[in-house]
Amino acid sequence: MHSTAEYDLECDQVSKHFGSVRAVDDVSFVIPKGSFFSILGPSGCGKTTLMRMIAGFEQPSSGDIRIKGRSVISTPPNRRNVKMVFQHLALFPMMNVYENIAYGLRCSGASKDVIRAKVHDVLERISLPDVANREITQLSGGQKQRIAIARCMVLDPDVLLLDEPLGALDLKLREAMKIELKLLQHQFDTTFVYITHDQSEALVMSDHVAIMNGGKFVQIGTPQELYHKPAAAFVAGFVGHTNRWAGRVSRVESGEVEVATDGGLSLRGIVRGTVSPQVGDIVNAYVRPEFITAQRSAGHNPQADAGQNTIEGRVDSILFNGANSRVLVKNRAGELIEADVVLTGDEQDLKPKDEVILSWPVAQTLSFKD
Amino acid sequence: MQKDIKRLSFLLLFAPFALWITLLIILPHLGMLHISLREKVAPRVYEFGFGNYLNFFNEPIYWNTLLRTGSMSLLVTLLALILGFPIAYYIAKIAGRRARGALFLMCLIPLWVSDLIRAFGWILLMRETGVISNTLQWAGVINAPIEFLYNDATVIMGLVYTTILFMIVPLVSTLDGMDDAMIEAGYNLGGNGPTVLRRIIIPYAMPGIVSGCIVVFMLTAGSYLTPILLGGKNSSWFTEQIYDQFITRYNWEAGAAFGFVLLAFTSLVIWGGLKLTGQTLNTTVARS
Numbered sequence: 001m002h003s004t005a006e007y008d009l010e011c012d013q014v015s016k017h018f019g020s021v022r023a024v025d026d027v028s029f030v031i032p033k034g035s036f037f038s039i040l041g042p043s044g045c046g047k048t049t050l051m052r053m054i055a056g057f058e059q060p061s062s063g064d065i066r067i068k069g070r071s072v073i074s075t076p077p078n079r080r081n082v083k084m085v086f087q088h089l090a091l092f093p094m095m096n097v098y099e100n101i102a103y104g105l106r107c108s109g110a111s112k113d114v115i116r117a118k119v120h121d122v123l124e125r126i127s128l129p130d131v132a133n134r135e136i137t138q139l140s141g142g143q144k145q146r147i148a149i150a151r152c153m154v155l156d157p158d159v160l161l162l163d164e165p166l167g168a169l170d171l172k173l174r175e176a177m178k179i180e181l182k183l184l185q186h187q188f189d190t191t192f193v194y195i196t197h198d199q200s201e202a203l204v205m206s207d208h209v210a211i212m213n214g215g216k217f218v219q220i221g222t223p224q225e226l227y228h229k230p231a232a233a234f235v236a237g238f239v240g241h242t243n244r245w246a247g248r249v250s251r252v253e254s255g256e257v258e259v260a261t262d263g264g265l266s267l268r269g270i271v272r273g274t275v276s277p278q279v280g281d282i283v284n285a286y287v288r289p290e291f292i293t294a295q296r297s298a299g300h301n302p303q304a305d306a307g308q309n310t311i312e313g314r315v316d317s318i319l320f321n322g323a324n325s326r327v328l329v330k331n332r333a334g335e336l337i338e339a340d341v342v343l344t345g346d347e348q349d350l351k352p353k354d355e356v357i358l359s360w361p362v363a364q365t366l367s368f369k370d
Numbered sequence: 371m372q373k374d375i376k377r378l379s380f381l382l383l384f385a386p387f388a389l390w391i392t393l394l395i396i397l398p399h400l401g402m403l404h405i406s407l408r409e410k411v412a413p414r415v416y417e418f419g420f421g422n423y424l425n426f427f428n429e430p431i432y433w434n435t436l437l438r439t440g441s442m443s444l445l446v447t448l449l450a451l452i453l454g455f456p457i458a459y460y461i462a463k464i465a466g467r468r469a470r471g472a473l474f475l476m477c478l479i480p481l482w483v484s485d486l487i488r489a490f491g492w493i494l495l496m497r498e499t500g501v502i503s504n505t506l507q508w509a510g511v512i513n514a515p516i517e518f519l520y521n522d523a524t525v526i527m528g529l530v531y532t533t534i535l536f537m538i539v540p541l542v543s544t545l546d547g548m549d550d551a552m553i554e555a556g557y558n559l560g561g562n563g564p565t566v567l568r569r570i571i572i573p574y575a576m577p578g579i580v581s582g583c584i585v586v587f588m589l590t591a592g593s594y595l596t597p598i599l600l601g602g603k604n605s606s607w608f609t610e611q612i613y614d615q616f617i618t619r620y621n622w623e624a625g626a627a628f629g630f631v632l633l634a635f636t637s638l639v640i641w642g643g644l645k646l647t648g649q650t651l652n653t654t655v656a657r658s
Binding site for chain 2: 055087104107151
């Protein structure tokens with residue numbers, strides 16, 4: 001039994017089976033009070049089912065869900081103090097903004113004066129004080145978003161669930177809403193559980209992120225941990241951009257491996273993941289583009305630096321994207337490797353067909369045995 | 371050129387509708403209006419006047435029949451709504467994708483048989499020597515045959531049976547357009563079953579409800595066959611009065627006037643219903 005007060009939400013070995021399909025498989029986690037927690041995973045990984053169980057729309061096949069220390073397994077959805085922002089928001093179109101926000105308060109039997117005060121207060125807090133009498137159809141996408149959150153927050157929930165609510169917005173608005181959601185979470189000081197398949201949303205906003213795949217939690221950690229210290233190959237491949245080489249281990253030595261890749265390269269990397277590879281095992285090596293430096297080879301031969309992997313190649317194309325520009329380099333085996341570059345717009349910039357040397361630290365070559 | 375083709379295709383598409391509405395709706399009604407506004411003063415001598423309408427209001431049997439028809443039609447509409455809503459809700463929201471088509475089809479199948487045949491079916495079941503009476507006697511529940519026909523309850527039942535489909539169809543189409551998340555949001559924000567039904571599902575389905583009610587009320591108030599066959603002489607349905615004037619008494623003037631009174635009455639009821647629910651014809655019938 002945990003000490004109850006410090007966690008807003010605890011899931012204890014929660015599973016959900018649909019027939020023979022294990023949609024959610026033995027998931028356990030705790031969310032501390034007032035934090036922003038994201039569940040990140042590809043479509044169909046079970047994250048929506050997990051959230052519907054927390055909200056009470058699905059009954060877990062086994063396991064326990066506790067909110068503020070009390071089990072809610074037998075509590076119907078309308079009695080749980082967990083509110084949810086739906087994917088398409090599910091604002092009530094036949095009610096105006098005021099009525100939408102007042103709905104929950106009415107259900108709880110609040111008096112007219114209390115309702116009016118609370119609705120106006122929450123509209124102030126989401127900085128939309130003048131929209132109370134608007135119809136839902138008259139709101140912009142971002143405003144609808146905020147109303148949907150206000151409709152939940154006015155009820156002082158213990159936990160707010162958000163089911164990919166930014167999915168329907170256009171890119172620009174989504175970027176703005178990311179920051180806004182984070183600010184709203186700080187302002188309301190409520191635990192947010194955010195479900196998404198968009199890693200940048202999860203990384204930017206969250207205090208903690210759980211990576212989910214195939215119904216299981218693969219890793220839980222801060223965004224930095226997930227990005228820099230992935231515990232499993234799935235996390236390394238799923239979070240952020242990465243280059244991947246598959247190969248066979250040719251040498252193992254105190255946490256370092258030498259990998260002979262399928263394309264004929266020899267790379268050194270550090271071992272990650274739960275299983276330590278032996279010589280002859282198949283491993284995947286992951287390297288993020290920002291750790292790879294691309295330099296023109298300019299005649300001189302690459303010298304093997306102790307802490308570096310180096311390979312030669314030819315620039316295939318430039319992926320210009322302002323500060324996030326990349327080059328695609330083709331090595332001798334014909335593999336394409338992504339590397340971050342700084343493009344300043346002058347003569348020094350890399351151009352297609354340039355011969356380059358790619359180098360990156362061995363410590364950033366993360367090798368996993370699957 | 372392009373514009374001419376567009377115009378031509380529009381005219382061709384519009385022509386059948388225009389012909390139908392002028393030849394079968396507007397012209398006959400103008401003729402009827404003309405007939406209803408002339409009084410017979412001598413054989414083949416007519417005068418313009420409102421005598422036929424005055425006649426209607428001066429004879430209590432006439433407007434009593436109309437009020438009775440109107441109130442019973444409202445009752446039928448209400449019953450069709452109460453019975454049809456759960457069915458429509460089940461088809462639109464609870465049944466699976468595949469079951470939905472089959473259920474819809476099952477609602478439609480009775481329409482393949484003509485009104486008349488279905489009414490005779492009811493007669494076979496409910497007359498004094500019919501299936502129900504005989505079965506009850508055989509089971510020993512009653513010891514003498516009972517006549518189930520020719521009373522108001524049977525008429526109402528028959529009318530609900532014939533019109534309920536027209537309630538279900540618009541309801542299914544509006545409820546189908548409702549996102550399930552909206553119902554879940556209703557629960558999630560603290561509403562219990564009745565609250566969600568009253569505050570979310572019914573307001574959302576209102577256009578469908580009103581449009582179904584309009585159609586059912588119109589069909590019921592204007593129906594002739596079912597009240598006559600199941601209600602017999604006691605049914606006192608207003609359409610029967612109109613039939614009497616035209617066919618039995620050969621008094622076309624009075625019949626035409628009654629027809630217009632019925633039209634005005636049903637229009638008034640529907641207008642009142644729309645005002646009461648805050649809907650317009652645009653948001654209801656035109657949408658579903």
